[in-house]
Amino acid sequence: xxxxxxxxxxxxxxxxxxxxxxxxxxxxxxxxxxxxxxxxxxxxxxxxxxxxxxxxxxxxxxxxxxxxxxxxxxxxxxxxxxxxxxxxxxxxxxxxxxxxxxxxxxxxxxxxxxxxxxxxxxxxxxxxxxxxxxxxxxxxxxxxxxxxxxx
Amino acid sequence: xxxxxxxxxxxxxxxxxxxxxxxxxxxxxxxxxxxxxxxxxxxxxxxxxxxxxxxxxxxxxxxxxxxxxxxxxxxxxxxxxxxxxxxxxxxxxxxxxxxxxxxxxxxxxxxxxxxxxxxxxxxxxxxxxxxxx
Numbered sequence: 149x150x151x152x153x154x155x156x157x158x159x160x161x162x163x164x165x166x167x168x169x170x171x172x173x174x175x176x177x178x179x180x181x182x183x184x185x186x187x188x189x190x191x192x193x194x195x196x197x198x199x200x201x202x203x204x205x206x207x208x209x210x211x212x213x214x215x216x217x218x219x220x221x222x223x224x225x226x227x228x229x230x231x232x233x234x235x236x237x238x239x240x241x242x243x244x245x246x247x248x249x250x251x252x253x254x255x256x257x258x259x260x261x262x263x264x265x266x267x268x269x270x271x272x273x274x275x276x277x278x279x280x281x282x283x284x285x286x287x288x289x290x291x292x293x294x295x296x297x298x299x
Numbered sequence: 300x301x302x303x304x305x306x307x308x309x310x311x312x313x314x315x316x317x318x319x320x321x322x323x324x325x326x327x328x329x330x331x332x333x334x335x336x337x338x339x340x341x342x343x344x345x346x347x348x349x350x351x352x353x354x355x356x357x358x359x360x361x362x363x364x365x366x367x368x369x370x371x372x373x374x375x376x377x378x379x380x381x382x383x384x385x386x387x388x389x390x391x392x393x394x395x396x397x398x399x400x401x402x403x404x405x406x407x408x409x410x411x412x413x414x415x416x417x418x419x420x421x422x423x424x425x426x427x428x429x430x431x432x
Contacts, residue, residue, distance in 0.1 A: 180427075181301075185356065187423070188301040188308065191416045192357040195312030198319075198409055199348040199360055242356050264412065275419050282426050289431050 169292055176285045178216045178243075182209065183278040185242040190271045193250075193262050201259035204250040204267065205240075212245030302427070304354035305420040311351065311359030312413040318362045319346045319406040323399050330394040333382045340382075341392040343368035343399075368393055 189205050196202040240247040252261035322344050329341040349363035370393045378387035 184301040184423075187420065188304050188354065188357045191305040191308045191420070192353075192359070194412050194416050195308050195360050196348075196350055196358060197412065198316075198405065199350055202350055202358075205356075240356050247356060268412070271416065271419065275423055278423050279426055282423075282430055285430050286432070 172288055172292070173285060175217065176281050176288065179213055180278065180281045180285065182207075182212055182216060182243055182245075183274055183281060187271070187274050187278065189242065189247065190267055190274060193267045194264070194271065197260070197262045197264055197267070199260060202262060203260075204252070204262045205247050206250055206270070207242050207245050207247055212242065215245055216243050301354065301357070302420050302424050304357050306417060307353045308357045308359045309413040309417040309420070311353065311361060313410055313417075315346075315348055315360040315362050316406045316410040316413065318365075319348075320403065320410070322346050322365060323403045323406065326392075326394045326399050327396065327403075330392055330396060330399075333380070333389055333391055340372060340390050341394070342372075343370070343392060343394045370395075 186207055186209060189207065193202075193204045193206075250261060250263075250266070253263055253266070255261065326343050332341040335341055344365050345368055346362045347364045347366055348360050350358040351361045353359035372393045373391040375389050375391055376387055377383055377389045380389045383389045
């Protein structure tokens with residue numbers, strides 16, 4: 149069925165082409181968004197390294213990406229009309245993926261579970277993978293341009 | 300965009316750590332202040348950090364309170380001191396220089412960590428801008 153935008157009706161081929169290009173970028177785009185969100189979480193952990201009772205948080209990237217790509221995690225929140233109704237989303241979530249607490253290797257006396265070595269390593273790792281995704285997207289963009297321009 | 304929010308998170312961390320460093324500086328500078336505006340010896344101060352929600356999932360830091368250290372004051376026998384009592388004892392601040400130096404190093408390292416985080420986010424954002432170029 150032809151889609152109509154800006155009052156102009158596109159042919160079936162045109163819609164398929166643009167959605168196919170969209171589909172090409174979707175994986176890396178989702179990955180990039182998740183990486184940025186994870187970077188924010190780890191930055192919070194590093195900033196709160198001295199806050200008493202702060203618990204280090206992270207997401208399971210692989211399952212978060214799978215969920216975000218499948219679109220299964222984007223649920224609408226349930227309406228709570230009474231105080232004892234279940235809330236649709238009990239804890240925090242990043243793009244639908246639950247935020248989990250890190251298991252501390254060396255618990256500290258003030259209840260803080262931030263291990264700076266782990267956080268710095270994860271931060272650097274995440275930054276590198278973010279950059280990789282940026283390059284993959286750029287590469288895909290060049291592929292599309294090459295296909296459009298021919299030889 | 301969550302990468303922009305990292306500036307707020309790390310910025311709050313840097314503000315909190317510099318406030319902690321400020322308190323350390325005040326404590327060390329007043330380690331020998333036997334009297335103050337209220338006529339009492341200086342009492343060491345400590346900051347209390349707490350999280351503050353920043354953005355959707357991130358949490359920044361803020362100094363919830365600056366509390367007075369309630370550990371016992373240092374009492375030194377010095378009859379020549381103008382603030383000495385009848386028995387010749389002077390009450391001096393309860394500042395522990397070793398604790399303060401440790402606090403100083405910890406604050407400085409945490410500050411550096413936040414600066415690094417901010418720089419990484421900045422370079423990631425700049426690289427994101429090069430997509431499609």
